[in-house]
Amino acid sequence: MLAIRAGRLFDGVSAATVERPVVIVEGARIIAVLAGGEPPAQAELVDLGDATLLPGLVDSHVHLVFDASPDPVGALAGADDEAVLAMMRTAAERALSAGITTVRDLGDRGYLAVRLREETARTGGPEILAAGPPITTGQGHCWFLGGAAATGADGVREAVRERAERGVDVIKLMATGGELTPGSASHLAQFEVDELRAAVDEARRHGLPTTAHAHGAGGIADAVAAGVDMIEHGTFMTVDGAEADAAIVRDIADAGIPIGATIAQKPRPGVTPPPRILKALPLIVAVFQQLRAAGIPLVCSSDAGIGPLKPIDSLPYGPAMMAKHLGMAPAEALRSVTSTAAQACRVGGRKGRVAPGYDADLLAVAGDPLADLAALTAVSAVFRGGVRVR
Ligand SMILES: [Zn+2]
Numbered sequence: 248m249l250a251i252r253a254g255r256l257f258d259g260v261s262a263a264t265v266e267r268p269v270v271i272v273e274g275a276r277i278i279a280v281l282a283g284g285e286p287p288a289q290a291e292l293v294d295l296g297d298a299t300l301l302p303g304l305v306d307s308h309v310h311l312v313f314d315a316s317p318d319p320v321g322a323l324a325g326a327d328d329e330a331v332l333a334m335m336r337t338a339a340e341r342a343l344s345a346g347i348t349t350v351r352d353l354g355d356r357g358y359l360a361v362r363l364r365e366e367t368a369r370t371g372g373p374e375i376l377a378a379g380p381p382i383t384t385g386q387g388h389c390w391f392l393g394g395a396a397a398t399g400a401d402g403v404r405e406a407v408r409e410r411a412e413r414g415v416d417v418i419k420l421m422a423t424g425g426e427l428t429p430g431s432a433s434h435l436a437q438f439e440v441d442e443l444r445a446a447v448d449e450a451r452r453h454g455l456p457t458t459a460h461a462h463g464a465g466g467i468a469d470a471v472a473a474g475v476d477m478i479e480h481g482t483f484m485t486v487d488g489a490e491a492d493a494a495i496v497r498d499i500a501d502a503g504i505p506i507g508a509t510i511a512q513k514p515r516p517g518v519t520p521p522p523r524i525l526k527a528l529p530l531i532v533a534v535f536q537q538l539r540a541a542g543i544p545l546v547c548s549s550d551a552g553i554g555p556l557k558p559i560d561s562l563p564y565g566p567a568m569m570a571k572h573l574g575m576a577p578a579e580a581l582r583s584v585t586s587t588a589a590q591a592c593r594v595g596g597r598k599g600r601v602a603p604g605y606d607a608d609l610l611a612v613a614g615d616p617l618a619d620l621a622a623l624t625a626v627s628a629v630f631r632g633g634v635r636v637r
Contacts, residue, residue: 351416
């Protein structure tokens, strides 16, 4: 039994911190959270001093196969599976060291993230939730990851079945084109709505959630109509900007579908986002503000791997961006990378909170992130499944 004492605790939900908390851990689980007081005599005490304890962070959108170089697609194409797996292993360790104790991989090649999930379950590492290769159209967004489905509802169902048999945790659907894929267009829909419906229906038969990559309004509307469990990006990008459609926003809100705002990035001097994105950014921010105003749950994620500003340890920078651009209070911004993210990933019953019965995935940082979100990057300790890994 372990007793972890710290200066204060953000439990993943409440805006009010617990002062001088003692978190009691038995095995891989939290069994009690005490507000002050003395730990049980039989527990081994870890005193983290003035640090703030939080739930380990949940990044709901990463790509472990992409190396965050200027050309992640080219780099991947030139590497064999064993080399890619070695790189993914290092990335997973780096995520964990930054306090990201759960990563949801929304697009790999050859089910490598599923392989790494099996490996880290034995050897240690962050909890990995894996989608396998994203389901896309012939030459559609990320086709080079190998996930192009045969056309029509039957083809898409077959693609979902294959992934279920391979043991994925979630089905990723490319509902629109994307910036990473030449010849695809972010504002345009890729599938027929009936194909998306078939995918969602087949996924449910296997007990799997679905999430749809969707930028343009048409693809977003189709994904909502198909009943997806989550939408990635949700930027409402147009051919040269971004503009929300009020009726579709209402439909998303009515359906209670969370949106993964993939805005977290790690600042690097002299590096800026691609010009097209940079130009659209203020408009995308305005879209996210409208989504938030409509009461849609916003999850902060990174899309880690897709470029130099998106290394695997980008997520801790996200909450400060949510606060700055969307006006979120610190607690709401912190929820967007803990409890809200965990719920959106369907692991909200065991991740994203510091509470009895939850996995003992914990992050400790110097200072108080509720006073200054920048404190989130001042990591002083990380626990994963009750084991201190930093
Ligand atoms: Zn992505």
